[in-house]
Amino acid sequence: MLLSYLRERLRLTGTKYGCGGGGCGACTVMVSRYQPGTKTILHYSANACLLPVCQLQGAAVTTVEGIGNTKTRVHPVQERIAKAHGSQCGFCTPGMVMSMYTLLRNKPQPNMEDITVALGGNLCRCTGYRPIVDGCKTFSPMCFVGTHDIDCVFQEPPPQLFDQEDLLPLDPTQDLIFPPELILMAEMEPQVSQLFRGERMVWVSPVSLEELIQLKTSHPQAPLVMGNTNIGPDIKFKGAWHPIIISPTRVQELFEVTKTPQGVCFGAGCSLSVVKALLEGLVQEIPEEKTEIYRSLLQQLGNLGGQQIRNVASELSVVTIFIHFIYSAREILLNKDFFVGFGKTSLKPDEIVLSVFIPVSRQGEFMRAFRQAPRKENALATVTTGMRVMFIEGSSVVKELSIYYGGVGPCTVSATKTCAAVIGRKWDEQTLSDAYTQLLDEISLSPSHPGGQVEFRRSLTLSLLFKFNLQMLHKGNGSSRTISCLQHLKNLRHYTGTFRKAVVKGQSGDDPVGRPIMHRSAISQATGEAVYCDDIPKMDGELHLVLVTSTRPHAKILDIDISEALRVPGVVDVITSKDIPGKKFRTFTGIDEDILAQNEVSCVGHMVCAVVADNRKQAKRGAALVKIAYEDQPGPVFTVEEAIEKQSFFLPQRMIERGNVDEAFDKVDHIYEGEIRLGGQEHFYMETQSMVVVPSGEERELKVYISCQHPTYAQESIAETLGIPSNRVSCHVKRVGGAFGGKVTKTSIIACITSVAAWKTGRAVRCVLERGEDMLITGARHPVLGKHKVGFMNDGRIIAADLHYYANSGNTADESLLVIEKILLHLDNAYKVPNLRGRSVACKTNLPSNTAFRGFGVPQSMLVTENMINDVAMKLGCNAEEVRGQINMYKEVSLTHYKFEFDPKNLLRCWDECKEKSDYGSRRKSVAQFNQQNRWKKRGMATIPIKYGIAFSDGFLNQVSVAFALQAASLVHIYKDGSVLVSHGGTEMGQGIHTKMQQVASRELHIPASLIHITETNTSAVPNTCPSAASFGTDANGMAVKDACEILYQRLEPVRKQNPEGTWQTWVTSAFIQRISLSATGYYRGHDLYMDWEKQEGQPYAYFTYGACCSEVEVDCLTGDYRTVRTDIVMDIGRSINPSVDIGQIEGAFIQGLGLYTMEELKFSPSGVLYTRGPSQYKIPAVCDIPLQFNVYLLSGSDNPHAIYSSKGIGEPVLFLGSSVFFAIKDAVAAARVEAGMVGPFTLNSPATPERTCLACNTPFTQKIPASKQGSFQPWALSIP
């Protein structure tokens, strides 16, 4: 594929690997082709991971390196995304740049819709997209910040985080030209067929139809690869193998387009983008009544895949209904007989589709298409449908009716019987009601249907028919209570800018602290020059390591046969536990975890051994041939219920109590018991786990280049595993392409395995996990079952609460015991419940071990608490915000349930300011009014507070390893030329710590930030570091950098006094001559924090970060689809060191939280196999998920004596505020349930996916679906936790 060709052969590493399957956009490049027919050049974005190099004959490929760099000239797209703070970890940035660059090549002045469509196929896990869109928006003449226009409406010109006057202009004349030699080649050189012969595969590219037909006749089983978006993933992920591949992309006949009055005929090779553009043109050109089919197709095409996929994918597999295929010898109706099975059609193996004819719609024909998917864009549909009706002229009697569904069977299904039952009848309520009954009978799915969501899918078949009916009755017009469900939420796309308060007052203009300084590597990240672990050039003799993992959930290992693997050419060795020279396990919280399984495996994905080979392909081939003999153990445990039943726990369990809960329950007006389940969350850092271990060959030294959050822990782990002292291992972290807690423990274990391989072979070994491996092996956020019993008074006062948390830890303890402690420490959130008890337990199951994830249990803990508050409000029939803010929130200086005194003043300020800024009161009324006026769409609102403890107690983390004791160090050198080099213990993962450290050093040394360079994190320079975690990196390392700089500044005092008029440069020179040391270490001794679980008291945190967030959503009750209409966040982060970095953290964490609570779902098979192993199956928020209005406010006038420059940690807290969207959805669902006569508390589990939301709405359609009897079938997926 082009991606490996670029990265490995050409060493163009700006194009990144994120998933390898077309789903993330990290590998986006621009492909340009000259079209001799029109003498034009076509530019389109494409995913290099799916682009076969053989297909690129005559094409020019532009990568991020080609458009600009820091040595010559940065391209305006690169500059603007960087300056708008759209690059945090930067791993997605080159892909974003290339998508936007391609758009500008085609349309230099795009509008908002163009921009969001162009970025729709690119994922970012850090930023929350808003700043990326902001940067791109500057190219749109309609979208300048501060202007009022239909696309971007600002209520007032907001203070800006970047200066728009200071941007390079876009000058298309400066863009690369299409290589003239390629034009000459296309014009002059005769096209000849090509044949590429690989090791195991032959690729043939014919140029004439005749040749193509001959090839297909002689090789009927050979696939025709067009966009490779189907075949490519099949080969990569499903192990499909084709000895011959035919690529007809140069057969002109397959790309011809003919328009006739009867319709349009597309060559079968036309890409979806070409089809879309042509249909859009036709819809404008021809009378509306003839465009029913075209408009329906456009509706579908817009949401299929991302732009990169649509640019290359041929239309064949998606044009499903009412269209004629024209094959040279026969014409096939694309009807119910065309699809015959999963991925199978009635085409004969040697047949070739030449073109697809899409007719204009006939007089009186009415057609619509609907699609419901887990994410609004770039997601395979759960159910898709096309419906068409024609009436006998002048009557409402149905003459023709076709209804097709996708997603309810192995292939497209025709509701033939339902159609037959309706044809000839009047289209009225009774007919429709009979049609629903018939549909239920006809489209019945087995409860074990692959893909699950059976009840949801079935209800969609009905509710989409209902939508069709509404469309037809109203033809999109009208204002009745029912019609609003036909409007597409996504069409409401308006982004407003974030409002930011200026934070800097009366401070020297040279002092960068408090200013929105751009991430110091943002430009290098945007140009692709930033080096990530896998961008490090291959070393001499380097090997690649691939892990072999268990296929059984719980089994004894009887034998590992590596003989066949060793026979694969290029395979050098297979590493098993026996090869580990030192400690064969890691110990977390007193519990051992094997580095490689020794005798037993306890989950699918458990690491058993590793194959090292000359390259990754060979290592993979070898890994597939390792044969492990197992003896299955009975009764694996997957869910928390099973764990509870079998008492399968990691000990100790934890309990904490304030007051006397049992007694208090006797004195309350009401008692209510409820529960909520919260699914896990995959970190989905864009850069997968990566490392290169290089033995120096001398004195047992190893250099480890690693993408991790805790290099010291990796260093110690490797040393212990190899049985050597730590001083022989140096770990180097230049930058991390996202981590979110997932690059601490598991990374170190994988680094141990890689080091053993390097140790044994004496050669450098690289291990870079593929996305699927990473998702399988490295674990996720702990899924939690939370139960509450709450006692409260008629006025809403909560007097007693008893909460139980069951965390699904997976097969090893990892950090689970710390997670369940943090769960209990945060269970009060912002509320003073006088009698409060919490119990938490880490359930040991046979799923991959879960680990730290941004928030470390807090997002789970507080969801249970807030759900409890919601239940109280619903039980009393009052507003949840009242129960939260007015009635139960901490009001004065108080003790937490662990007896830690704090002042909630800023919590209350955030709460009040949030309600004011969001205009909560009047919008609440509007929401109520909206809900009265709309039957099938409901709006909901929720305001959620947060009180989040920052830092960690020594006792708390000492349980993991002494290396966690809270402290930090730095090393600062001043060189003779005046330049300054800063090293510190924090790792740069996108959170901007290096930028902040540069600001700190600049302030302390009184020199411009440009004189300061921050070097990689390196255990040889700064030893014994803490993890960059717990939102404490800046607090700790900032103090250490400050300390070192203060020391140096004081040392320079004599020379400053000697020459007060001197400059920094002259002082440094004088100091050197006077033999004053220009190098200093800085140290920070962390707070004395502790938690005593026996006494149930302590001071486990240095301080609290507070905030509040109000979100409003609109829910389509018929499909469960939702859109965040508006979000307002007010955060108390003290005095921000860098508002742009902090706002980036706030927005990114919020969107990650939105993903956790509303869309991200890990799915496991009944035997514990993770299904969701890539972006195709696991949906994280995309650009389409940003709230339509998104405002972030930093609380003014807040000080924090406990952290550097009065700032506060912000990395983690806001993630929980994503739950405001969850509770807003729940609020909307409650309004929908009122229509069904249902009031009072109800259970909505997290994430509130369209499936859960729709079923909870209890519409007449969901009510018609009979629930399958539990226990009578095996569901497709486990219900986790």
Ligand SMILES: Cc1cc2nc3c(=O)[nH]c(=O)nc-3n(C[C@H](O)[C@H](O)[C@H](O)COP(=O)(O)OP(=O)(O)OC[C@H]3O[C@@H](n4cnc5c(N)ncnc54)[C@H](O)[C@@H]3O)c2cc1C
């Ligand atoms: C990230 C991603 C997202 C996606 N999202 C969606 C989605 O939302 N909805 C959806 O439906 N699909 C989706 N897909 C699947 C895929 O994009 C579509 O199925 C696409 O239309 C396949 O086209 P292609 O040209 O890339 O197929 P290829 O991989 O090139 O394969 C084409 C197949 O069609 C056959 N074929 C091609 N041309 C002819 C011909 N002329 N005559 C006979 N047979 C022919 C080939 O033999 C081969 O089997 C997605 C794929 C990816 C990777």
Ligand code: FES
């Ligand atoms: S790496 Fe190509 S799309 Fe993800």
Ligand code: FES
């Ligand atoms: S900046 Fe987008 S993934 Fe990190």
